[in-house]
Amino acid sequence: MSEFSLYLLQQLINGLTIGSTYALIAIGYTMVYGIIGMINFAHGEIYMIGSYITFIVIAGLVSMGIVSLPIILIIALVIAMFIASTYGWAVERVAYRPLRGTNRLIPLISAIGMSIFLQNSVGISQGFRDVALPPMITGGWAFGDPADFEVTVSYMQVIIFAVTFITMTLLTLFISKSRMGRACRACAEDLGMTNLLGINTNKVIALTFIIGAALAAIAGLLLGLYYGVVNPFVGFIAGLKAFTAAVLGGIGSIPGAVLGGLVLGVTEAMTAAFFPSEYKDVVAFGLLITILLFRPSGLLGKPEIEKV
Amino acid sequence: MTTNKFYNAIFAAGITLILACLMIGVKLDTSGTQLAVKGATAAQWGWIGGGIAVVFLSQLFTSQIDALFGMIPKPSISTMLPEEKKMAILKPWLIAGLIVIMVIWPFMVSRGSVDLATLTLIYIMLGLGLNIVVGLAGLLDLGFVAFYAVGAYTYALLSEYFGLSFWVCLPISAGAAALFGFVLGFPVLRLRGDYLAIVTLGFGEIIRILLNNWTNVTGGPSGISGIAKPTLFGLEFTRKAKGGEDAMTFHDYFNLDYSSSYKVIFLYLIAVLLVIFVIYLINRLMRMPIGRAWEALREDEIACRSLGLNKTAIKLSAFTIGASTAGFAGAFFSARQGFISPESFIFIESAIILAIVVLGGMGSQVGIILAAIVMTILPELAREFSEYRMLLFGLLMVLMMRWRPEGLVPMKRPKLELKQ
16 A cells, blocks of 8 residues: 555544544433433533543552552543533533423523533632643554554554444443333433323433433543543533534434544544644534535434424 | 432432542642642532532522522512603613713723723623624524624734724624624524534634634734724824824824823723614614514514514524624724734633623623623622632523523513503
8 A cells, every 4th residue: 555545544543533432422412412402511521521530530549559450441430430420410400400491592501601610610620731641551553564654553542442332332222222221212202292101201311411421421531541631621622523523423313423423533634634733623613514504414313393 | 308308408418529529629730740649628628518518408498598589579670760751751861971971981080990991891892792693583602702803803904914994994894794694604594593502612613723823814823913003083092103194193183291091091982982883773773673573583483484584584684793793892802902812712702791691681781781891890800719700600600590591680672562
């Protein structure tokens, strides 16, 4: 293969890595939207909190003298998922539930307030500056001629793929097979009717926020380890990207969110290959606007019919 | 019932503990290349404990607290005002008096407070502009600062590269911002409201990134400096005239001693003029069919469409007019500062403007003016709490939506009643 195509292959791998984490965050948006038809504006902050908790737990365990990497990562994952889910639940309880049934603008504004609040509370308690974690998982496989161009797949990237894949599989099984998953699908179909049939829809809505937050925490852990830095403002841009991914794939559809995340990640990586990397955000939002212009229901979404 | 409540309260307190224990109770600390953690100080644990206690008690006594809030008399603005008939006679006099006070006031106070007042007026302008979009038309615009930036950069660039004066650029800036609003709004406004929120958010970021990276035109992160100040019919407010042969300075023309406060007061007066113009314009628009259509569309879109209103055109008009107001404010902002950089146009700025609109009461102009005053003057008074400013903004937005979504001064519709 020529040097150029190897370079593109490398960008494709990098893009898929980032894209799969976007997909994890995007699922949170898409599930909440699918059920209550609202954007969870504070979702990006949950991702940021997940990253912070990962860092805190890792730093704490390392200082306690635990050196086994898998144990550290698993404990960090469990704690991050647990606390981030609690945050997700609390956001639903404080910013969404009391406002259900009001004008659509009102919960949206309260969620934005929640997002600003979380961002700044983390900033005040943990500092507004970047916090860096020394790389924990190093190394990787390299392909190709070292003299020409070497395509590398780092172990971290492999872990990101693997964890994302496992998470998606578990989520799909949960949604399609379990009782609660069936209730989720019923709520997405018709919230009022599901309520009439005796399903506690409040519980289902809280559950979607919790699942979304747990997935965002996984993404927070993976991306936190991948980039090695976190600051209180990472959630803002990541949330925007993930929302773009959710819209791209068709909001409300879980496979759509995964597809959208991967497409967005690859598009960004390819943009970064040819233009200065600052423009990749511009391209991502440009893509969002273009999609909304030509296919508002997204790649896999169904057209929405507004009812009285 | 009481035991149920007790369990609820314990549950809420436990959740608060989980939320706080790692995020506040532990602090990340970089020591060398290694990341370390340190526990919170006793004072911080005290705060956490206090927070948990507050949550516990408020959950335990929810009904009592609600009853207590119900007992607080709610002052109603309409009962405090004189009767409608008297009001109609009084109103022009009141407004005239207010304008006179606003014009005389800067000559009696310090330069700093005039400067602060000018800043407040800019926020009032921005708040009124966003109010058209959010309050009247019910479209959530989270990238309002982008149009502000477009206005500011339009003036800065035109004045730097083509030497155009402030007064020429003012309508051009408004027009440029309106054009951006039109181009952005056209595809997006056909969709549901929430999409608009995200797309405008993204648009705000795009504009900021472009300004930051298009270095050879916008100067990149270092911005544009030395932007020309407005002139009074060609009279400059500098110590020495810069604008060529026949340029005069203000103090030479009127045989006054040079003082830098003339400039500050002049800028303030321009801001007053612009705000009055914007208020007048919006008031006229609100009474026009298009203004009625904005509100109707906000209330019920389907009903409006079945009455034959073109919803895209109506939304687009609100979006464009709101954007042009921001362009107006932006041009004035860059003239006042003399220096602009992308730093001035970050998302927080949009959030502050939105907070002004929400706090003031969506749709209510008086409320927004009051909220803009509160939002700009309070941070000045509480400088030591500046770290907590955005935190409190966020909290305020959540609390306002929960307990008083109509804002401090709820909107009053212009109406005519049939007397029988």
